[in-house]
Amino acid sequence: MNHQPRKKKSLGQHFLRDKHMISKIAGSIPAEPEDRVVEIGPGDGALTEQLVEVYPNLTAIEIDPVMVEHLQQTLPDLHIIKNDILKVDWSDVLSDNTRPVHVIGNLPYYITSQILFSLLHYRSHLETATLMMQKEVAERIVAEPKNKTYGILSVQTQLMCTPEILFDVPPQVFSPPPNVMSAVVQLRFNKPSLACSDDHLKTVVRMAFNQRRKKLSNALKRLNTELPADEFDFNLRAEALAPAMYEKLTARLEQLGTFEPGMA
Incomplete structure (x- = not known):
């Protein structure tokens, strides 16, 4: 040219x-x-x-x-x-x-x-x-x-x-x-469909990392729900959880009815 x-x-x-x-x-x-x-x-x-x-x-x-x-x-x-x-x-x-x-x-x-x-x-x-x-x-x-x-x-x-x-x-x-x-x-793009919705995953991940210096128990307080502490360690910080654990956690929170319509 x-x-x-x-x-x-x-x-x-x-x-x-x-x-x-x-x-x-x-x-x-x-x-x-x-x-x-x-x-x-x-x-x-x-x-x-x-x-x-x-x-x-x-x-x-x-x-x-x-x-x-x-x-x-x-x-x-x-x-x-x-x-x-x-x-x-x-x-x-x-x-x-x-x-x-x-x-x-x-x-x-x-x-x-x-x-x-x-x-x-x-x-x-x-x-x-x-x-x-x-x-x-x-x-x-x-x-x-x-x-x-x-x-x-x-x-x-x-x-x-x-x-x-x-x-x-x-x-x-x-x-x-x-x-x-x-x-x-x-x-x-070879991964199977997520076990949770994209929007709910984004909500959980962004809440966790927007306060990455805090324990997950504090970072996820805005979800306004009782976290399943018997299944996940919420004393950890955001960077400690592998991606698969975020998917698993979000799917579990969906089962518990944590997310209100339009919450993302």
Whole structure:
């Protein structure tokens, strides 16, 4: 591409420029050529150009009108959804699809967690997501209990998919270079349905970690219920419980009728 569209600082845009890294990321998608691939935030299309050669059934979701126009000019056959990724209804986007769906994207740092939670919400429609993000966030996703980086994102992600850090991405492969190291994380949506509702799980996990220095007995007081202390150790702090225990605890609280309608 000879013409480089102007970046919008407000969108946190850092564009890939290293051809080797672009190829490495494109090659990490575990998809067949006939599968549906959805790229989040293609920007000026450096990665998109390689993807469209392999995956003709490619869809790009882009909010920046300047980038949309640029992509339309350089890749006229590309299917583009002009929308904010956080407002996209994945069930509508993928409703007519009969092939496995794989997501790929270089996520804006400032909305990474929001995009992740959106993908987790629509996980039943997806096969995998291969995502570049700030390395610090990637490490939180795969963190184990009793680790200071273990938290809300760790529990919910690990219960709803199988996450893996594939490789690091140094700042110098971007223009402009970010001030942090990045990493590519792959989420495989291969977990069975939860034994509890997503919303109730979020309620319990967020209550626990929003007061992570307190014992669970104190952190979960706002549930306004008698906690099943004979089945769980509520003297522990939030970071001590493995993801599976949060699922088990939430399911038990549901059985006890803890959650009022609309409570989340």
